[in-house]
Amino acid sequence: MYTPNTIQTTPTSRKYFDTLKQTLSARSQRLRRYKEANERKQQNRLFATNEKTYYRNLKSERRPDCQDTLPDKQALTAFWASIWGNAVKHNLKASWIRREQTRVSNVTAMEHSRITTEQVSRLIAKTLNWKAPGPDGISNFWIKRFTATHSYLAHYFNQFMEDTGNIPEFLVQGITYLLTKSRDWEDPSKYRPVTCLYTIYKIYTACIAEKIYKHLETNKLLTEEQKGCIKNSQGCKEHLIVDSVVLEQAHKDNRNLYIAYIDYRKAFNSVPHSWLIRILEIYKIDPLIINSLQQLMKKWTTTLKVKAKNNQIMSDPIRIQRGLYQGDSLSPLWFYFALNPLSHLLKRTNYGFGIHSDNQEIRRLNHLTYMDDIKLYAATIN
Helix, strand or coil: CCCHHHCCCCHHHHHHHHHHHHHHHHHHHHHHHHHHHHHHHHHHHHHHHCHHHHHHHHHHHHCCCCCCCCCCHHHHHHHHHHHHCCCCCCCCCCHHHHHHHHHCCCCCCCCCCCCCHHHHHHHHHCCCCCCCCCCCCCCHHHHHHCHHHHHHHHHHHHHHHHCHHHCCHHHHEEEEEEEECCCCCCCHHHEEEEEEECHHHHHHHHHHHHHHHHHHHHCCCCCCCECCCCCCCCHHHHHHHHHHHHHHHHHHCCCCCEEEEEECCCCCCCCEHHHHHHHHHHCCCCHHHHHHHHHHHHHCEEEEEEECCCCEEECCCEECCECCCCCCCHHHHHHHHHCHHHHHHHHHCCCCEEEEECCEEEEEECEEEECCEEEEEECCCC
């Protein structure tokens, strides 16, 4: 009887085994390269023909632990209705509102301009072809291809703006898909809402957002500390560069540095509608746009939808009386400058960490913001 330790190997056998190992390694690498190349070809083909399925496949690959349980329908509806359906008003007598209004008192009021066919076509061209549609089921691909409809869309958009009585109620209805933020699938508060809206509604609000952004940018109304919704900027990277400069100076000069992080809970879903309208008036947005948005907000309605492996639930329609939709290009911009006065309040305190150059303070930084996430800086805690 023998054991593996007693096997005698010769130089010839060792050479033979090495040859087999090298051959096996070469063929396995060749097979791996073939598999990767074939997978890339399939993904490229799928991306060219059906972007929606391509991205859905990527998502399923990253989340193998698909949801297998659902929250209680009544509890889910009650939780989100308590947030969206609870109409509140902002403090009308707050002193900081008067200060913000005084600060922008010299700003030129936004002039009214009609929505043109060229603007509609240009904004439609920027949309993703197969992004999830709203209740109408019409993807951006078809709106892009049916160019003959663009002039009609521009015509009706101007009617929506100039005669708010023509805004159809179905236009502002959405389907809100609740995406899990943890494996606590039965807790309604552990979901993030993403609303799919009518394609026509998103195009209309994109036209309005472009006009508002141009007015805000022209009059320099947006603070440079906010990078969450700025065009032609790389928000996270710019914040990281600023942060690295602050940390390097604190370390090099042996200076005190205190940092605090603030994350608003359900901030996007909790902004009072009264304040959303008031900030438009303070920043002197076109009154026709304000009136149109105010009428749209009165009709905002959504239906909650949660999917599991083999089941799904849908809630009854919920009227949105507080917060913003999270499905069009106007909502993040609107939320952005709704929080804009907060940045000006922080800057006026004159607290913060001084950034030096040639032993002279060139800037005092006390906060950076990215949408509803705020990072505070201070040189002392007193």
